[in-house]
Amino acid sequence: MIRLHNIRKSFGAVNVLNGIDLEVKDAEVMSIVGASGAGKTTLLQIIGTLDKPDEGTVFYQDQAVSKMSSKRLSQFRNQNIGFIFQFHHLLPEFSALENVCIPAYIGGNGKSESEKRAKELLDFLGVGHRINHKPNALSGGEQQRVAVARALMNKPLVILADEPSGNLDTENANELHKLFFDLRDEFNQTFVIVTHNNQLADSADRKIVMKDGSLLV
Numbered sequence: 750m751i752r753l754h755n756i757r758k759s760f761g762a763v764n765v766l767n768g769i770d771l772e773v774k775d776a777e778v779m780s781i782v783g784a785s786g787a788g789k790t791t792l793l794q795i796i797g798t799l800d801k802p803d804e805g806t807v808f809y810q811d812q813a814v815s816k817m818s819s820k821r822l823s824q825f826r827n828q829n830i831g832f833i834f835q836f837h838h839l840l841p842e843f844s845a846l847e848n849v850c851i852p853a854y855i856g857g858n859g860k861s862e863s864e865k866r867a868k869e870l871l872d873f874l875g876v877g878h879r880i881n882h883k884p885n886a887l888s889g890g891e892q893q894r895v896a897v898a899r900a901l902m903n904k905p906l907v908i909l910a911d912e913p914s915g916n917l918d919t920e921n922a923n924e925l926h927k928l929f930f931d932l933r934d935e936f937n938q939t940f941v942i943v944t945h946n947n948q949l950a951d952s953a954d955r956k957i958v959m960k961d962g963s964l965l966v
Contacts, residue, residue: 750775750939751796751907756805758791758962765791766802767962773907776937778929780950783959789943790911792959796941797909798826809906827856831900833910837892839884845871845895846880852902863902870898874928890921897928901938910942914949922946 751773758766765788773779773796781789794800795807798814807815814825831852839848846867853863871877874894876887884892893913900908910929914922926949932938942949950956958965 752808754806756802758802765962778940778953779955780953781943781957782950787959788962793943829906831905831908833900833913835912835915837896844881849898907939
């Protein structure tokens with residue numbers, strides 16, 4: 750589904766990614782691990798079209814997205830890629846329901862249709878009773894579930910997660926990890942997860958190890 754060919758990225762004189770070749774399969778939970786500075790987050794950002802490689806090509810279903818215009822790329826990202834971050838990045842002035850609806854609104858969907866799907870997702874994720882609460886009234890685990898619902902809103906091809914459980918206690922982290930696999934089993938959802946959590950990394954369908962901007966095989 751996703752294919753990276755000869756991805757290279759440098760920042761100044763520092764080579765961050767050194768010719769990465771990688772494929773992500775449909776309905777796969779892939780973990781990416783490695784020491785700080787190995788290039789994990791840069792790789793995730795390039796997979797997510799948030800950054801462009803200096804060399805190489807990113808393909809989604811044989812479409813070379815890394816060569817799209819900025820406007821077309823923004824549209825593609827909104828419709829096909831969901832993001833989950835360590836610190837949730839929920840907008841504090843909006844309710845859980847409103848936060849989840851944002852990707853749909855950006856994509857041009859109507860309010861009624863968007864709210865219906867958002868409520869269904871929040872119910873499925875176990876926080877349907879908290880839809881009118883703002884982020885500061887939610888626990889860390891609840892905030893992350895709202896963030897997962899937001900990532901799922903536009904039925905993306907893939908969800909990219911950067912240390913998604915890094916800010917959670919052990920119980921909430923374990924629940925979040927289980928949720929990823931439940932979503933894979935229920936909806937055939939694909940995940941690429943950068944993590945330092947060994948339990949999550951080892952339970953993935955495939956674990957990728959990075960060192961000094963390269964993949965270890």
